[in-house]
Amino acid sequence: MKNPLFLFALLVCLQVRAQTSVSLIPQPVELQVLVGSFVVDAKTTISFTTPEAKKMADALAQKLSAATGFSLVAKNGTAGTIKLLLNQTPNAQLGREGYTLEATTKGVVLQANQAAGLFYGVQTMLQLLPKEIEGKGVAKVNWVIPALKITDYPRFGWRGIMFDVSRHFFSKDDVKKYIDQLAKLKFNTFHWHLTDDNGWRIEIKSLPKLTEIGAWRVARTGHYGDRAEPKEGEAATYGGFYTHDDVREIVQFAADRNVTIVPEIDVPGHSMAALAAYPELSCTKAKVYVNPGTPFSDWYGNGTFKMKVENTLNPSDEKVYEFLDKVFTEVAELFPNQYIHVGGDECYKGYWLQDAGCQALMKKLNIRHVEDLQGYFMNRVEQILAKKGKKLLGWDEILEGGISKSATVMSWRGVKGGIEAAHLGHDVVMTPTTFAYIDYNQGDVSVDPPIYANLRLQKTYSFEPVPEGVEAKHILGGQGNLWTEQIPNLRHAEYMTYPRGWALAEVYWSPKAAKNWPNFVERVENYFDRADAAAVNYSRAIYDPIIKITHGSSGKLALEMESEAPNLSIYYTTDDTMPDQFSPKYGTLVALPDGPITLRVQAFRNGKPIGHLITLKRADLEKRIGR
Ligand code: ACM
Numbered sequence: 001m002k003n004p005l006f007l008f009a010l011l012v013c014l015q016v017r018a019q020t021s022v023s024l025i026p027q028p029v030e031l032q033v034l035v036g037s038f039v040v041d042a043k044t045t046i047s048f049t050t051p052e053a054k055k056m057a058d059a060l061a062q063k064l065s066a067a068t069g070f071s072l073v074a075k076n077g078t079a080g081t082i083k084l085l086l087n088q089t090p091n092a093q094l095g096r097e098g099y100t101l102e103a104t105t106k107g108v109v110l111q112a113n114q115a116a117g118l119f120y121g122v123q124t125m126l127q128l129l130p131k132e133i134e135g136k137g138v139a140k141v142n143w144v145i146p147a148l149k150i151t152d153y154p155r156f157g158w159r160g161i162m163f164d165v166s167r168h169f170f171s172k173d174d175v176k177k178y179i180d181q182l183a184k185l186k187f188n189t190f191h192w193h194l195t196d197d198n199g200w201r202i203e204i205k206s207l208p209k210l211t212e213i214g215a216w217r218v219a220r221t222g223h224y225g226d227r228a229e230p231k232e233g234e235a236a237t238y239g240g241f242y243t244h245d246d247v248r249e250i251v252q253f254a255a256d257r258n259v260t261i262v263p264e265i266d267v268p269g270h271s272m273a274a275l276a277a278y279p280e281l282s283c284t285k286a287k288v289y290v291n292p293g294t295p296f297s298d299w300y301g302n303g304t305f306k307m308k309v310e311n312t313l314n315p316s317d318e319k320v321y322e323f324l325d326k327v328f329t330e331v332a333e334l335f336p337n338q339y340i341h342v343g344g345d346e347c348y349k350g351y352w353l354q355d356a357g358c359q360a361l362m363k364k365l366n367i368r369h370v371e372d373l374q375g376y377f378m379n380r381v382e383q384i385l386a387k388k389g390k391k392l393l394g395w396d397e398i399l400e401g402g403i404s405k406s407a408t409v410m411s412w413r414g415v416k417g418g419i420e421a422a423h424l425g426h427d428v429v430m431t432p433t434t435f436a437y438i439d440y441n442q443g444d445v446s447v448d449p450p451i452y453a454n455l456r457l458q459k460t461y462s463f464e465p466v467p468e469g470v471e472a473k474h475i476l477g478g479q480g481n482l483w484t485e486q487i488p489n490l491r492h493a494e495y496m497t498y499p500r501g502w503a504l505a506e507v508y509w510s511p512k513a514a515k516n517w518p519n520f521v522e523r524v525e526n527y528f529d530r531a532d533a534a535a536v537n538y539s540r541a542i543y544d545p546i547i548k549i550t551h552g553s554s555g556k557l558a559l560e561m562e563s564e565a566p567n568l569s570i571y572y573t574t575d576d577t578m579p580d581q582f583s584p585k586y587g588t589l590v591a592l593p594d595g596p597i598t599l600r601v602q603a604f605r606n607g608k609p610i611g612h613l614i615t616l617k618r619a620d621l622e623k624r625i626g627r
Helices: 004-021 051-068 115-128 172-184 244-255 272-277 318-334 356-365 371-387 416-423 457-461 490-497 500-509 517-534 618-623
Strands: 030-039 046-048 074-076 082-086 099-103 108-112 144-152 158-164 189-193 260-267 297-299 305-307 339-343 391-395 408-411 428-430 475-482 546-551 557-562 569-573 598-605 608-617
Touching: 030 099, 046 051, 051 074, 051 082, 051 115, 082 115, 099 115, 108 115, 115 144, 115 172, 158 172, 158 500, 172 189, 172 244, 172 490, 189 475, 244 260, 244 318, 260 318, 318 339, 318 371, 339 371, 356 371, 371 391, 408 416, 416 428, 457 500, 457 517, 475 490, 475 500, 490 500, 500 517, 557 569, 557 618, 608 618
Parallel strands: 046 074, 046 082, 082 108, 158 189, 158 475, 189 260, 260 339, 339 391, 391 408, 408 428, 428 475
Antiparallel strands: 030 144, 099 108, 099 144, 297 305, 546 557, 569 598, 598 608
């Protein structure tokens, strides 16, 4: 060791080890990689000291046994080579969800103040093991945990994903599987969008038609928004709902993984499924059906729109509040957390404007603008929730009609609603379209199914949830939102969620100063392998070239390309041949030839094609100019 060159070489080796062997998402607060590793083998023992720790220790033993083939059992005490300990004296730095993890060649010690911290420490431990830990069945690999020291705790207390089960129905098992994946990423909030125009998904025993009628629509496939109306007499066969028992089972499943469920009943707009069941609750009382994705609204490009079919509850009808009281009584009983999300977004007021009852109410309340009727409605809803001991949470439109300070605001139309709400003293959850809408297209629109907007992984990763000038104490945290108009099954829900969900897990958990895109992409690529082992779907859009077209000089179209992943070479053709590594290699701006060309682009890494072949005809290219 006296030889400085040897010492230098050793340090370089350790450095390389540190970079290659530990790859965690989300990135922990402090991570120090040490020399050596702990080997899990048939002699490994797991111990715990309290009933809460036992639950985590049993789960770890089960997972390890299933993958390694060793019969590991968790035992009471402190004798295990893997110890799960709850701190007798809380470590203030860790809070409720933090943990410390120390692995040496001799063993692993996981410590936390509370069960949630142990749960997250176990998730980190699993990520430290070879990817085969994620697979089904026994794998013959070297089951090592690198020696290291971790101190870890979340930046935000609210780390969520919203899942829309109205536009498409997802079974109880789908929902559990999705929550299980989120919990591994240290998300702690599952916002369950249970009602909308396309299906009412929660049993309300006192209002049985909500699910007898509201949970079912005619079966349609194809692009949502372009689908055909129901035919005369056509049976409503697509759909489903969760019974009270289903909800209780899912709530418990989530709680076992430190996930709180926030239910959303979206009112007064987005209520077509409820109105299909109880048309008397609208202004016109017209018969409507649960919508299968027909073109029922016109959008004018500046956020304003017209509903061609009425989908709003009538705020001037006392029966509406009686209805909501019944709904929220049952919802409040089923979900133990303090919040109920009541929607409030995209409420079209055209039918209110024409309604005599609404006009009379406005006069009585001295309200000049119909928009402010929503404020009245939301305040009535807040009073109903308060009676049930629940706090109101709503989309940022709830600010427009005026809402009490105690309401929590979910900022979705960018961050401006969140900034305004925080300045007014509201608590805020950040979910802006610009960074957190994981229903948006994440790759090239010629590859991925078309969605109305695009959001790349790098943009999501760049999200900073606390806007400048806003008091951080008002920002509870944030979410990703997965709307499912174009998501018919769980595999595609996973594809849309990941890897952007990994980015958001890190945005909401890891310290702001830890943000490092190149390092994150490296971990994302590692995590692809783990997702493969776990049979979790994800998008590989980071390998697909990002194609920009502009007007070049001399009237030609100019092609510019970049990619999110490192170490890619992009090859392209415009002569109707398939691009390979002997085709032109993209370096800098290309002037495309005139005429009816087709551009074909393929990225390569280490001599192998990676990501998708992108094929664009001239008309497609022209449509992209300046985009
Ligand atoms: C929303 O995306 N309508 C909240």
